[in-house]
Amino acid sequence: MKKLGFLSFGHWSPDRGSQVRSASDVLLQSIELAEAAEELGFDGAYFRVHHFAQQLASPFPLLSAVGARTSTIEIGTGVIDMRYENPLYMIENAGAADLISGGRLQLGISRGSPEQVIEGWRYFGYQPADGETDQDMARRHTEVFLNQLEGKGFAQPNPRPMFPNPPGLLRLEPHSDGLRDRIWWGSASNATAEWAAKQGMNLQSSTLKVDESGEPFHVQQAKQIRVYRDAWKDAGHIRTPRVSVSRSIFALMNDTDRMYFGRGKESDQIGSIDNFRAVFGRGYADEPDKLVEELRKDEAIAEADTLLLTVPNMLGVDYNVHVMESILTHVAPALGWR
Template sequence: MERFGTLSFGHYGPMGGGHRLTAADSIHQAIDLAQGMDELGVNGVYFRVHHFARQQGSPMTLLAAIAATTRQIEVGTGVIDMRYENPLHLAEDAAALDLLSNNRIALGVSRGSPETVVRGYEAFGYTGSTDPRGADIARAHFELFLRAIDGEGLAERDPDSPFGAGGGRQRIEPYSPGLRSRVWWGAGTIGTARWAGQVGVNLMSSTLLTEDRGIPFDELQAQQIEAFRESWRQAGHPGTPRVSVSRTIFPILDEADEARYAASHEREGVGYIDGVRSRFGKSYVATPEVLVEELSHDAAVMSADTLMLTIPSQLGVDFNLRLVEGFAKYVAPALGWKPNWEGQVQPEGIRDVDS
């Protein structure tokens, strides 16, 4: 495990007990948490994207704010729903964010997660899908997005225009070289993982796989990763692609943690998502020593280079920063992780999470 970061759903709204988290609260807390993690040397901060829900539906502004107020941490998504996106507008935003952050982005995209509404992308103006889940629209949008960020000329210059220079077909601006290497596809099956390898983008795999082959979740996910890498090699793409997996992990550091996380234990299981038989990953809730042992036997965690911790962001900055610190101090180093302090004078150490 070379890198780890957090994956936030960004929930806001009624919290129970008369408490309410506003959209503004959620955004400002996300920035504060990212700044704290940047100081710890954590590698990345990533956000789920859901439309028609109290979450981050359009995350680029938030990612830009984080990138502008941090030094090294990677900013990204897991994942942007391509059914809802104008691919050329997204290409402009992605390139601008990549330049602003000095290439510190990990832009995860895919067909998207199950929705809270029926074919919500049609309300955004994207109609004509022949697939009940809009996968054909997502793929078409993604293919045009890749052409745009690769610098392909997509519109013929008006020879009578006084603006611009040169003739021929014009590319989207701004242009950020190498942006494709920082794009990820969120795959839920071995088939889509193979497709991502053929296309030549990185792989994001979550705590949910939309297939079930009768084997443990981590082994199925490891097969997905291997299929992706083999497809990448067969396609002849240069370099080594990145792979991330997500896990829900709560280190128990004291008796208060044990009581706090008592209801968080979840076994992996099988269910149906969008009518498809799917396999769900389990939650890891244990002392650091046990977590190290369990995670070192998780085939997918050991195969991936990046681990994303799904965090309950609605519980606030202090809670989540303590959770991340505990993992960074007591678990991650035993799995091969080193803080992201490239070229800087390292801090004296991660502050004691018990203080």
Template structure:
């Protein structure tokens, strides 16, 4: 494990066992958690994007606020639902954000997870999907987004403005941002497609497959197939791979509360989501030595270079910084991590993704 960050689902409003903050408080908490994580040396602050739900829906204002008040931490998403996006406008926003952040942006995009709305992307004006889940629309938007991010011309110039046949790129352009785009994949087949596209892999918090294998083993196979497809497509460089886990180190007596809050997730689970039989990863709760052993035995955690801790953001700033601080102090160093003192991850060597001795 070379890097770790947090992944916030950004829940707010009433519901669940713990009363949640309102939308304003959830946004301010997100900024404060990211600032505290930056001070701890955590590598990344990432946010889920959902529509028609009491969660974060428009990430750019939030990421801009975080970028403006932090120094080193990578800021990004996991994931932006491309069914709902104007790809060229998103490319403009992403480039501007990356320039403000001095190259600290890492955007995860994908088809997105199931939403409360029935074909909600159509309410945003995006019609024509043949797939009932909108996967074809998401990939069409992604292709146009990546063409713009890479700086190519995407529209014809007006006659007489720049010469016959001129094609105009989006502005601004942020060099290097294309290398920091991730696609969130929930299956082995999608992971292979991601490798062919030459972008980074953000392996989902669940897999829309159930083979009987442990979640970590199934995800490790997904990562292996992705890397093989990336190489077979002729892409150069070392792509980044992230996985997400819920990890709660128990360091003090007060931390015991997480045993009660997360008692039901100590094992992988099988369920139906979006019409697919799916595998849901377990929750890790325990004392640091036990967590270190368990995470070392998680094949996907040790294969990926980046671990994203899914945090209970609705519990507030202090509780979440305690989780991150305990992980950074008592668990992560044993997995090969060192505090971030220089800035975002730029490349990952082969040695960085192997299990520490």
């Protein structure tokens, strides 16, 4: 059995053909899509976070709204860029969203992806300390976030507070028990996957990674997952970690599907991201029986316990429900995912 979720990049555009024409549209349709996914039997609703773009940005109002309108589906991010985050304020937001959802938050965080603007985190009031890179700053913010998420008191109480304090040092509120175990790190390399394991975070691996061997993307990603699990074991953590991979997968069921995605077999692509040679994984689109054959060969999907399906959110809720239902009905059972 494999957990299945969707991952929305949350685009909106007033261009002709878009069913998501404004920021209001993308927020409201994201909630509707999560509700529909829950009704279908999907396990997770995940959302990307990008600043300075016509995409979903501040995640916690959306996550809280989804949590209030659903009852069983996991809600998460993939990923929040920690260069932009005040880790203490983020703890309060995350705790509130998790409590509203009844403990269903699965929070993906990372250093983030290439940005729309130059060093956008500086506009949010953050900058690396002397000798730090922006990657170092993201990890520093993450370590503060993880440490204080444990819920231990650290702040000296006012001797004359407005309201009575509990004894001892004060922690951030609201605190949500168990949330620390539901933090994921979005990793694009073997080294950062190993670091995430040492920190006790679950692993999110997307559709690109640093090209470390020249092998096909899915082979490198499967090796990354094994490196992560070995590091987790060596770190001595007690619980079993979770690992997700993301894929674009479309079953061609009708002429509309073929018009959008029936372009023939894709292949991995090589490119550059943040001055690294990167390999971008292929998408999958085919008739259901052929799709099953292709997906059986994907080593990383086989290694992961959670698969996030990237959805074309600008095609609207109804079409994306069709996409998800096609996978759930015609593909997942044949692969043993359901």
